[in-house]
Amino acid sequence: MTKSPTQTLALTGLTLRVQNLERQLAFYRDLLGLEVIRQQGPQTDLALPGRQFTLTLLHEPTAPLRPQPTLGLYHFALLLPSRADLAAIFRRLVEARYPHFQGASDHGVSEALYLADPEGNGLELYRDRPRPEWPFRGDRLAMVTKALDLEALLSEARNSRPLEAQTTLGHLHLHVRDLDEAQAFFEGLGLALMQGDYPGARFLAADGYHHHIGINLWARGRTAPPGATGLLGYRIAIRNQTPKTLTDPGGAQVQIVDSSGFPPIHPVQ
Template structure:
């Protein structure tokens, strides 16, 4: 019998972005976000925290700007391990860039900004799980004001993010919520953690508040293309979990001898499902 859901230990791995100006984005993610440049080549760069790769930047100087009707990235969310680390991120943003917004989501505290090519970014820290409000097994998030003065008081002046920083979740703009729900829930195996009317879904493996967000707030009507999001990676704990995804999806591509599946969602967004610890 095929497992119907992803294992609890599943989480987001790397996110890849197509960049018109690779050098500029490398500097931004290094100096403003505080990521470490792990590898740098003429046409690509890998950034991360500690030794872990979190972000792939792919040179695409001729890629057109993403159109206003196209699906794609709403934001990639970098999860820092403490309020002090979030305060340091706020300080770097104030010194070197500009903040778009800040929210208390009850389960987390978040800062929002956009990179030089318009890709949305969230930097956040989770509250302890025992403080997360729930109702009948689902998370109850909200969007409340965040006290930036109090957050700034917690900063330590660190130039980079802590080694424990990860990509906590990705949030996508989609064209048809019921259609992508079928793909991500029935196919991929994520579970619904919260629904906001008929315009947004928050999905996760296990009891996390969300690993993937989906929304139709901006009325996107066309498949993803152009610069910006290239692919998103989900890490599963073992080959059994990978095989279950392959069997549920039915059309995933798996290169012989590899531990990675490549598939596209209904809006043409590429997902890579990989066994953690493999290349």
């Protein structure tokens, strides 16, 4: 596997407001394998040994739990380097009898496991297929949703293990109020529409990736109570970009940083 020398964009951070910090640490640290790299006041930063992204948990014990689905995070997705790595973390979840597993899909471009963390935040664990195998309809990407053979996946992992050290924050998928408004916001950051014919959803990316950002209408405009748990913000590294902080259409803070000195992250297989 080689890495792209021309990558211009990467997701490098995510912040969640959490109600029960110890329960969330039991999931992200003890089960998935992220390490606490900084703890100051209510803020805990976690990362994998490869330091490809940072997950920040902001502890607010009085925060109401965000109802699902509501505008904001649908899921964030962690991209594992290989199918064997995906199989190994899946076996770890199975052996732990993790109760919030939600399903699995073959999207043509990727194979994905879906679960929720203990407070209901959606999480996708996935591996990409080689780009020459991605399905297209004409010149447009044609992602699909088919059943994933979980027994076959599990058979690839004799032993379980936590997330592989070089796992990245592959994409974010957001519940939005208006697809056109959200698409315009992300196009303003340099992303391009990759697929727009998926029912109720669109997918945007840079560098020819299948998607860095997904947007959908599936929450039907429902909103969470003020101060609820869930997504507060995320960080995007963009090559030759002036650092700034924006607010996305859902109210999340988007920190833009210059990626020029960063190593390339997304694998090209």
